[in-house]
Amino acid sequence: MLAPGNELVIGVRDLVSGFGDTTVLDGVSLDVTRGEILGCVGASGIGKSVLLRTIVGLLPRRSGRITVFGEDPARLGARARRALERRWGVLFQQGALFSSLTALQNVQFPMREHLSLSRRLMDEVAVAKLEMVGLDASVCDKIPSELSGGMIKRVALARALALDPEIVFLDEPTAGLDPIGAAEFDTLIKTLQQTLGLTVFMVTHDLDSLHAVCDRIAVLADRRVITVGPMSAMLASDHPWIRSYFRGVRSRVGEPVRVA
Numbered sequence: 252m253l254a255p256g257n258e259l260v261i262g263v264r265d266l267v268s269g270f271g272d273t274t275v276l277d278g279v280s281l282d283v284t285r286g287e288i289l290g291c292v293g294a295s296g297i298g299k300s301v302l303l304r305t306i307v308g309l310l311p312r313r314s315g316r317i318t319v320f321g322e323d324p325a326r327l328g329a330r331a332r333r334a335l336e337r338r339w340g341v342l343f344q345q346g347a348l349f350s351s352l353t354a355l356q357n358v359q360f361p362m363r364e365h366l367s368l369s370r371r372l373m374d375e376v377a378v379a380k381l382e383m384v385g386l387d388a389s390v391c392d393k394i395p396s397e398l399s400g401g402m403i404k405r406v407a408l409a410r411a412l413a414l415d416p417e418i419v420f421l422d423e424p425t426a427g428l429d430p431i432g433a434a435e436f437d438t439l440i441k442t443l444q445q446t447l448g449l450t451v452f453m454v455t456h457d458l459d460s461l462h463a464v465c466d467r468i469a470v471l472a473d474r475r476v477i478t479v480g481p482m483s484a485m486l487a488s489d490h491p492w493i494r495s496y497f498r499g500v501r502s503r504v505g506e507p508v509r510v511a
């Protein structure tokens with residue numbers, strides 16, 4: 252049940268998805284409401300990225316229903332589907348930038364696909380997107396191999412924001428960043444959510460991100476979402492996996508790990 256006034260933006264019902272003989276997701280149901288940051292957690296290999304990729308239509312589903320802004324992408328014709336896809340941006344694991352394109356060209360890629368802007372306007376918009384994520388014009392002509400891991404994440408976020416989306420999907424946005432870089436990225440995501448009114452679906456293993464930015468957390472286990480709620484609900488849960496994840500030795504509330 253959604254709280255009154257909460258507009259459903261993403262709805263997943265009884266989703267079944269997998270590869271060959273393997274079923275990865277078996278009966279996943281989940282709601283994401285407008286303007287929230289929803290964190291998706293679960294053990295490594297449980298299917299978080301598969302869920303994200305299935306929602307955005309990059310992986311087929313076996314059964315179940317997915318709606319984004321009330322429409323099921325799988326039931327739309329090509330034109331309507333492209334129009335719907337323009338309303339979201341995706342930051343993939345490791346950024347997934349095109350290695351032979353400069354930072355500016357990477358950010359412009361979705362614009363070339365979906366918009367017909369003059370080159371000058373596209374340059375201006377792409378520079379503005381890079382500034383929005385805290386990068387200055389000096390990165391514009393650099394290719395990904397010339398950028399740090401944190402810069403790659405930011406360029407990938409700028410690309411995800413290229414079409415002024417209403418939803419951003421983030422797959423482990425802070426993985427591989429040092430703690431300061433990760434905290435800066437968290438702040439950036441929160442600021443963008445607040446200033447642009449973005450809805451954020453974020454797959455993460457980062458407990459600090461979950462504490463710092465997520466309004467609700469969905470826990471994936473046993474091939475489905477076993478619970479969804481705020482951090483307070485996670486900390487109060489007696490489910491063994493949730494307890495050891497959120498209250499284990501590496502959590503903020505666990506005993507400090509002592510190195511002899």
Ligand SMILES: Nc1ncnc2c1ncn2[C@@H]1O[C@H](COP(=O)(O)OP(=O)(O)OP(=O)(O)O)[C@@H](O)[C@H]1O
Nearest residue numbers: 270275293294295296297298299300301302454456
């Ligand atoms: N394209 C694919 N073909 C075959 N199997 C796949 C494919 N993509 C993912 N899988 C399998 O689906 C399962 C879930 O993978 P997924 O990447 O969603 O896990 P995850 O929860 O995101 O893990 P992690 O936290 O380690 O990133 C894994 O067993 C993986 O091997």
